[in-house]
Amino acid sequence: MTGAPGTRQRYAVIVVGSGISGLFVALEARRLGPVLVLTKGSIDDCNTRWAQGGIAAAVGPLDSPEQHLADTIAAGAGLVDEEAARILCFEAPARIRDLVRYGVSFDSLGGEVALGREAAHSRARVLHAGGDQTGAAIETALSAAAMDPAITILDHTLVTRLAVEEGEARGVEAVHLQTGEREWYEGDAIVLGTGGAGQLFSHTTNPEVATGDGVALAFDAGAEIADIEFYQFHPTALRVPGLPTFLISEAVRGEGAVLRNLAGEAFMQRYHPLADLAPRDVVSRAIVREMRREGSDHVFLDCTGLKSVDLAARFPAIFAHCMEAGIDMRVDPIPVAPAAHYLMGGVRTDTWGRTTIPRLYACGECACTGVHGANRLASNSLMETVVFGKRVVEHLAAGGGGAATATPDRIPFPAPSTAAPSHRELQAMMWECAGIERDGPGLERGLQTISGWPARQPGACTRGAFERQQMTTVAALMLTAALRRTESRGGHYRSDYPERDDAHWRRRQVFIRA
CATH class of the missing domain: 3.90.700.10 (Succinate dehydrogenase/fumarate reductase flavoprotein, catalytic domain)
Structure with a gap:
């Protein structure tokens, strides 16, 4: 069902975002009680729809989860969390069956599923649907399945704050963009599935909604952010x-x-x-x-x-x-x-999708499970959303509770007190200062640019103003992490430190709001 914010109501699960991660979680979680999905655009306005290549799973006769795992680790440039990657690769075939159950029709050839090969894969293991329209096919199928009385979908509803009380996530504050009405929604669990942050850059394959909202919301609420330099x-x-x-x-x-x-x-x-x-x-x-x-x-x-x-x-x-x-x-x-395409870092989670804040979960591109390390293996992204989305719901069904263990050496970072004057200015700065090739002076120049922007306006409720605030937060985190990492690894390349330095930098950077 769809609608507009109304009477305050409690939900078993609140999902923020309507891409594959958000809709898959909603569909799996409806057995736990009423589910609310909040999305700032329309239900199909997401990165998933633009995913062309496909979804990776070792389902071919000449393939195996072990080989998929080896390729994933090799692509990740020394920073892959092997436990999380093993879960991804070994649970992938079962998640393909789940997608088929939800109505996704993958392309076939001669009566067998058609498998493509993409960069850094040693086997042809990429399933596709509608040729190069895999993301759209998955999104369409899940959107249709989500038209269920147990799932309430509120589109054009912008989540502006995560409510954390007594150390636990209890709900969200949101504004309905068409009426300006503010509302609180309470939930037994909050799941972030807000996608990536490609709009940080002037050249991107991402749609307009990809502004890093989930990362910034979680950071502001006190959750850990990891691997944010790897784009x-x-x-x-x-x-x-x-x-x-x-x-x-x-x-x-x-x-x-x-x-x-x-x-x-x-x-x-x-x-x-x-x-x-x-x-x-x-x-x-x-x-x-x-x-x-x-x-x-x-x-x-x-x-x-x-x-x-x-x-x-x-x-x-x-x-x-x-x-x-x-x-x-x-x-x-x-x-x-x-062009900017995919954020490897994000809200740090464990293998059950738990963040460091109890009752707050994250999955998909806004999350950092560690499976991608410093460089994502092609077509692992769609699979990550369903594998860890499934595990979020499995954890909730088993009683939930707890949180990801805090990182001992996490880095306190103050949220910027400024916000970009326009999307275009922020995008141009990030493309120049934190793009494909980076260096220390450029990264420092980017941080100085942010410090010179106008002060944030408290309570900004227009979508554009809110997104600029969120993007500024994520940009500052990315620039800082990239400046600190004095080496080149995976998606992070420093022309002034062009070599990989395992002796000092085979480790992750984790930030927490100061």
């Missing part, structure tokens, strides 16, 4: 003047497409033995270097050699979007450049 930039986003950024799935390279510079040279073999299927951080930096060398803002993704692949059928959304831009990917190379 993944997707190597291949459409770069055409005057057109918005559009993701060109890694699955295209998985089918055999080749990156070429303006001279037509296939360059990735110079940077990594896996060439075009190297880890995303390697490919993104290689593209940046080729662009810098040639004085260009793009390279080309060449699909013209894929004669055995029906590109229009395999990648219908990408094919149609490119055609609208005047590019026939069957005969024309696609101009691409990296």
Whole structure:
């Protein structure tokens, strides 16, 4: 059911966010009692809908959870939490069955599920639906299933504060954006499923809602934030003047497409033995270097050699979007450049989705389970949402209680007292100062820029003003963590410290509000 805020009511579970993590938790939790889903946009306004490539699970006859785990650990650059990653990889096949039960129809070939291969995977293990529309297919199926009397969905409802009383999360404060009405909602458990923070950057594959709200809400409430310096930039986003950024799935390279510079040279073999299927951080930096060398803002993704692949059928959304831009990917190379894509860090949780605040849980991109380490393995993100979303509900069904153990050496950090004057100014600053290649002076300049912005306005209730406050908090955390980490690892690259330093930095940074 859907509606608008009304009489104060208590729920078994309050879910903040309506992407795959939020809806999956809501569907699984409805057996525990009434569930409330709050989302600041419409129900389908989320990162999930834009996920093209697919969802990773070891379901093929030549694959195994052990090999999936090995690939996940290798991609994570020494910082993967192996217990969490083992849970992800071994529980993945069962979660695929759950999605099928909720109405997701994965693509098949010859009567068997079709499996694609993406960067840093040693096997073809990526399931997809509707070709390159996997996220949309999952979101559509879960949205339909969530039209249930046990689930109340309030869209255009912005959560502005987590209520923590006597050390426990007890509810949320929210404002209905269409009426301006404020409301308190009480819950036995609060689950954050708010997605990522791609809107921190001027070039991103993320939708407008991805402003890091869940991370900032949890930080303000006193939860721990971990690995916030690690941001993944997707190597291949459409770069055409005057057109918005559009993701060109890694699955295209998985089918055999080749990156070429303006001279037509296939360059990735110079940077990594896996060439075009190297880890995303390697490919993104290689593209940046080729662009810098040639004085260009793009390279080309060449699909013209894929004669055995029906590109229009395999990648219908990408094919149609490119055609609208005047590019026939069957005969024309696609101009691409990296764009901000995925936040590896976030609200620190344990393997049951518990944060360090009792009764407050998090899952999906806003959470930091540790499975991604410093660099996410392609298509593990959608799987992470359902694996740990399931575990959140399993923990609640068993009685809940407790919290993630506090980190002994967590770093106190004062919330910024300023807020970005505009989204555009914040995005430009973060792209310049905390983008694909970082250095100490640039990171310090970013922090100085934040300190010079106007003072925060208490009680800001418009969506734009609230988002700028949340984005400023996440930006300050990211800049600080990146400045402290004097090495390069995974999605964090420092040109002034270009080497990985396991002796000093094979550890996570965890922040807590001072």
